[in-house]
Amino acid sequence: MWEYTEKVKDHFFNPRNVGAMSDADAVGEVGSLACGDALKLFLKVDPETEKIVDASFQTFGCGSAIASSSALTEMIKGKTIEEALKITNQDIANYLGGLPKEKMHCSVMGRDAFHAAVACYRGEKAPQEQAEGELVCECFGVTDEQIRRAIRENNLSTVQEVTDYTKAGGGCGLCHDKIERIIAEIKGEIRSLEPDRARPRKVMTNIQKIAKIQEVLDKEIRPSLQQDGGDVELIDLEGDVVKVALRGLCTSCPSSALTKSGIESKLRELVYPDLVVREVDE
Amino acid sequence: MKTIYLDNNATTRVADEVFEAIRPFFSELYGNPSSMHSFGGNVAREVAVARSSMAELLGASPQEIVFTSGGTESDSTAILSALNTLPERREIVTTRVEHPAVLNLCKYLARSKGYTVRWLSVDKFGMLDMDEVKKSISENTAIVSIMWANNETGVIFPVEEISEIAASRGALMHTDAVQAVGKIPINLDRTNINFLSLSGHKLHAPKGIGALYIKKGTRFSPFMIGGHQEFSRRGGTENVPGIVGLGCAARVAMKNFEEENTRVKQMRDRLQTGLLERVSQARVNGHTDFRLPNTLNIGFEFVEGEAILLRMDDKGICASSGSACTSGSLEPSHVLRAMGVPFTAVHGSIRFSLSRYNTEDEIEFVIEETPKIIMVLRALSPFNLATINAACAVQ
Numbered sequence: 184m185w186e187y188t189e190k191v192k193d194h195f196f197n198p199r200n201v202g203a204m205s206d207a208d209a210v211g212e213v214g215s216l217a218c219g220d221a222l223k224l225f226l227k228v229d230p231e232t233e234k235i236v237d238a239s240f241q242t243f244g245c246g247s248a249i250a251s252s253s254a255l256t257e258m259i260k261g262k263t264i265e266e267a268l269k270i271t272n273q274d275i276a277n278y279l280g281g282l283p284k285e286k287m288h289c290s291v292m293g294r295d296a297f298h299a300a301v302a303c304y305r306g307e308k309a310p311q312e313q314a315e316g317e318l319v320c321e322c323f324g325v326t327d328e329q330i331r332r333a334i335r336e337n338n339l340s341t342v343q344e345v346t347d348y349t350k351a352g353g354g355c356g357l358c359h360d361k362i363e364r365i366i367a368e369i370k371g372e373i374r375s376l377e378p379d380r381a382r383p384r385k386v387m388t389n390i391q392k393i394a395k396i397q398e399v400l401d402k403e404i405r406p407s408l409q410q411d412g413g414d415v416e417l418i419d420l421e422g423d424v425v426k427v428a429l430r431g432l433c434t435s436c437p438s439s440a441l442t443k444s445g446i447e448s449k450l451r452e453l454v455y456p457d458l459v460v461r462e463v464d465e
Numbered sequence: 466m467k468t469i470y471l472d473n474n475a476t477t478r479v480a481d482e483v484f485e486a487i488r489p490f491f492s493e494l495y496g497n498p499s500s501m502h503s504f505g506g507n508v509a510r511e512v513a514v515a516r517s518s519m520a521e522l523l524g525a526s527p528q529e530i531v532f533t534s535g536g537t538e539s540d541s542t543a544i545l546s547a548l549n550t551l552p553e554r555r556e557i558v559t560t561r562v563e564h565p566a567v568l569n570l571c572k573y574l575a576r577s578k579g580y581t582v583r584w585l586s587v588d589k590f591g592m593l594d595m596d597e598v599k600k601s602i603s604e605n606t607a608i609v610s611i612m613w614a615n616n617e618t619g620v621i622f623p624v625e626e627i628s629e630i631a632a633s634r635g636a637l638m639h640t641d642a643v644q645a646v647g648k649i650p651i652n653l654d655r656t657n658i659n660f661l662s663l664s665g666h667k668l669h670a671p672k673g674i675g676a677l678y679i680k681k682g683t684r685f686s687p688f689m690i691g692g693h694q695e696f697s698r699r700g701g702t703e704n705v706p707g708i709v710g711l712g713c714a715a716r717v718a719m720k721n722f723e724e725e726n727t728r729v730k731q732m733r734d735r736l737q738t739g740l741l742e743r744v745s746q747a748r749v750n751g752h753t754d755f756r757l758p759n760t761l762n763i764g765f766e767f768v769e770g771e772a773i774l775l776r777m778d779d780k781g782i783c784a785s786s787g788s789a790c791t792s793g794s795l796e797p798s799h800v801l802r803a804m805g806v807p808f809t810a811v812h813g814s815i816r817f818s819l820s821r822y823n824t825e826d827e828i829e830f831v832i833e834e835t836p837k838i839i840m841v842l843r844a845l846s847p848f849n850l851a852t853i854n855a856a857c858a859v860q
């Protein structure tokens with residue numbers, strides 16, 4: 184059982200500002216049903232002063248997700264957009280008297296929903312669609328920008344902490360290396376990911392390609408899938424299309440499509456960037 | 466506030482009879498069963514009585530029972546023993562829906578010890594495909610480990626039938642029967658099951674005591690190596706109060722067997738019908754016929770399990786959930802995922818597991834309160850059937 188503060192319980196059992204707003208000036212949406220939590224935030228903004236005159240929410244999620252959403256609406260009401268943009272996920276957690284560390288991602292969700300709503304208000308594309316960084320965790324759809332921000336704002340130093348705050352790395356685990364590199368980079372241990380990404384493309388024969396793909400599958404991908412009782416097998420390579428069969432736990436997992444794209448980005452990173460992965464039935 | 470305990474697959478209350486039976490073994494009867502004096506010898510006699518009771522419950526003989534610290538130790542002992550005694554065979558056959566006590570051991574054996582694990586899949590009812598079972602067991606299989614009943618859904622597997630297949634290929638058969646013992650009839654006498662694990666705290670005995678059945682004639686390699694206790698099959702001074710309690714719990718289970726399969730089952734069925742009638746977009750997870758009489762797993766769509774549990778807790782109702790948020794991991798139940806339960810329902814899955822200590826009034830209370838909780842949370846949720854259909858139509 185999680186240890187929730189009285190404030191969390193209060194906001195869970197008596198959530199403030201619940202429900203959709205039909206005349207909202209801005210809506211921010213984050214999360215999804217598949218991921219297990221989602222928040223839709225509605226704002227009413229005074230166009231003169233940019234003051235948030237009203238806020239409401241709808242949340243699908245656990246106790247701390249509902250409490251964080253409720254707290255967020257209370258915190259932003261009456262503030263101007265500029266003032267409210269300064270609210271960090273840590274502020275939301277503090278407002279609630281703290282959250283269990285495994286639940287910090289709920290406060291991050293609150294902050295992200297507000298930023299999405301502001302982007303909507305300003306007529307920008309929602310941060311989800313605008314390519315705000317590169318997708319790192321395919322299972323939970325977390326970008327490197329989101330991870331960087333969580334690391335900086337909360338001074339995170341391990342993959343586990345990044346998972347607690349952003350969910351990144353909490354699924355198949357294929358992105359743990361990338362998360363580690365981002366942490367190291369921010370801590371100043373390595374300068375940048377750029378040279379790595381810009382690695383010149385080698386010309387390879389089909390045989391070399393297959394050998395390289397097989398090697399990456401065996402060394403980088405299969406061990407972590409196998410930990411979950413899953414597996415992937417290389418069936419064929421046609422041009423740039425890598426045909427694989429997913430086996431074991433990943434086929435029945437709702438995120439099997441995500442596993443597929445996780446494999447794809449790993450292969451693109453380590454073999455060459457034009458590869459496309461296609462799942463086939465044997 | 467009264468506690469309504471519907472989480473008996475997690476653990477059970479120690480029966481009053483069991484508690485009374487144990488009590489003297491802390492105070493007056495504290496001797497060591499291995500001692501040469503009669504003060505210890507009297508205790509050894511009670512351990513023997515407990516062993517006989519446990520054997521009787523399983524249709525086994527007392528020499529086939531080894532007391533352990535619980536389900537997890539029994540599972541590890543059985544599987545590792547089989548691998549040690551059949552070293553030339555390098556494969557393990559098990560299911561995707563085992564308890565972590567078996568699942569994580571098998572993952573470890575695959576990852577660190579080079580064994581090949583054949584993971585059997587289940588269909589949407591949580592049932593095995595017997596053709597796949599037959600195909601997976603071969604002359605390379607050292608051990609087939611298949612649970613008798615699933616802790617999350619209550620689904621029962623045909624382990625007796627599978628044990629015949631295992632035997633025909635010369636493989637050993639283990640079953641994790643932690644959830645089955647005391648709830649459904651088990652008679653090991655005429656099966657080919659070599660090992661069976663059970664745990665005291667699931668059948669009204671204390672936590673930290675369990676047993677492993679080892680069929681006569683099965684080669685065995687101990688896990689706990691030490692003194693000569695348990696016929697040299699498990700070293701360490703016996704957990705006498707636990708063993709006495711488990712023996713008593715076995716006798717109580719035999720006495721209450723009828724009730725478990727009639728009154729408890731009726732209450733479970735009443736709960737199922739009551740909830741399905743009152744809550745729309747709810748579904749039973751797991752086959753409703755091949756199922757333990759005490760277990761009901763329901764997926765409430767578009768709401769999240771931890772939120773349901775917190776609100777139930779506020780009403781004194783104890784249950785559990787397969788949602789990601791309750792497990793400490795970010796992934797929902799591996800059992801429900803293996804069954805392909807749609808993600809709209811997997812996060813909102815609640816397991817109710819009953820015992821003979823529940824009353825009809827409690828069940829009516831839960832049937833009253835649960836629908837209100839689901840309504841409140843659905844009113845908070847941005848999702849409902851309409852939004853989902855709209856989203857799917859767009860894609």
Ligand SMILES: Cc1ncc(COP(=O)(O)O)c(C=O)c1O
Pocket residue numbers: 474475534535536537538564566612614615616641643644664665666673675
């Ligand atoms: C099916 C199953 N196997 C094994 C165990 C583990 O038993 P124990 O807690 O006694 O180690 C449990 C209980 O949690 C279980 O439900």
